[in-house]
Amino acid sequence: MADAEALFAAHHTGLLRYLSRAVGQADAARDLAQDVFVRVAGSERIPESDGERRIWIFRIARNLAIDYRRREGVRSIARANAPPEVGRPAAQDVSIVVNEALALLDPLDRDVFLMRETAGLSYAEIATACDLTAAAVRSRIHRARLALRDQLRGPIAAARRAPLRARWT
């Protein structure tokens, strides 16, 4: 249990970032992260190395996100088509636009891209977590980036006018 708690604490922020973009709902992401913890805590065998643990925990998270999207698919589309809320903060607007652009991607491209961008997993780690080759991961990330670059021209141009930080993890 103590191992599970330490493991969960180490990956909590990355998990939440990944899940909140993967399902597009912050509250749902928190609940799913909690579900990941329940699965990890209830597991009879936790992988030994840090790398294996990271892959394992994100594989669980991805499966939960897939289940969630399957359950909530119809409602998510309804929310996406709802008229914009009056007085919504600009940052929230951008976040919603990003979620909508992500929702247009192929689901596997999106997961692969998000594991890299939000949680900093390497191509090899993502390949293991998603049962792909590293070359396929690179190709899918590349495709997702080009599609998002095209979809998010306005927000990207706005982001480039503010100071940026290149993050590697």
Next chain:
Amino acid sequence: MDNHDVISAFLDNEPFDPAELGAALGEPVGRDLLLDLVALRSLVRDESVGTTAARGRAEGSPQQWIAVGFLAASILFGAGAAWGLPLLLHQRGADVPPQPDHIVTFETGPSAP
């Protein structure tokens, strides 16, 4: 690797050929792509998540609150049962009539005038 691949590899901390990266960034298109991808990363990485994560942990999710409520109810019920049990036993004992410790008998005496 083409220009896109080498810039992605650089951005993703994957192995890349420095000469290829130099060539890619030597062109305006390559530099523009790099800046766009860094900006895209900043948009996708929602920085508020770290702070909301901490707040979420402090506030607890609905599931956590349900679990806490269930635990509190269990403790209260348990405590109530533990407290109430002697009282219940005492009340059950009250249904049985007490044993007399002394007996007063009345006898008929002479009638009053």
